[in-house]
Amino acid sequence: MVVVDDFSRYILVEFHREKSEACEKMEILCKRLQNEKGAPIVKIRSDHGMEFENVRFEFFCEKNGIMKEFSAPKTPQQNVVVERKKRKPKVKYFLVFKSKCYILNDRENLGKFDAKSDEGIFLGYSTTSRAYVVFNKRTNMVMESINVVIDDAITRVEIDDDRE
Missing domain, CATH: 3.30.420.10 (Ribonuclease H-like superfamily/Ribonuclease H)
Structure with a gap:
């Protein structure tokens, strides 16, 4: 509609x-x-x-x-x-579910040599805010963030159980 x-x-x-x-x-x-x-x-x-x-x-x-x-x-x-x-619907801005993504690590105090982003998996769009819903592989948590870069080259990523 x-x-x-x-x-x-x-x-x-x-x-x-x-x-x-x-x-x-x-x-x-x-x-x-x-x-x-x-x-x-x-x-x-x-x-x-x-x-x-x-x-x-x-x-x-x-x-x-x-x-x-x-x-x-x-x-x-x-x-x-x-x-x-x-x-003429424009759907070029839709992102592929389960795409590899990088989440800006803006919720923690970072040291000089700490990584500025975490690898994650794009899960969808938030229904309550203008943000993406992503799975953060480092923290093993689902979170909402606007500071996400989606890697379009890799469309499907498996969630790895081997934690370092």
Whole structure:
């Protein structure tokens, strides 16, 4: 689901497995955005997808004073901003899971000859902050850090049990 704020052109992409989840995700998103921005959502514009044409979503919009607006069927040109974003997704910035990485050792006081980074394994993206989730091989701990360099040349790394 691609959501675009008409005023700021801020784009938010929500992934879900089935279209039936769209209504629930949209309700949660609306509440979150209203709390974050402190402003009510006035209108939701959508194509005629069945995920937003149901009694539950109609009730949610009426309860919160949100107007629903649909574009004409089979006219994607009425929703140009969203259609353009759906057509050309850019995924070049996604990183390969289990890639070898190097984590800046910024949490400990380092001596003059101590290593400035630790080797690790990239596990994914943090859901609570703008950071990567990595496994630090030296400390044998999963941690979050923004100071990570991913080695794209090596895509899979096995976790070694032999500790020195």
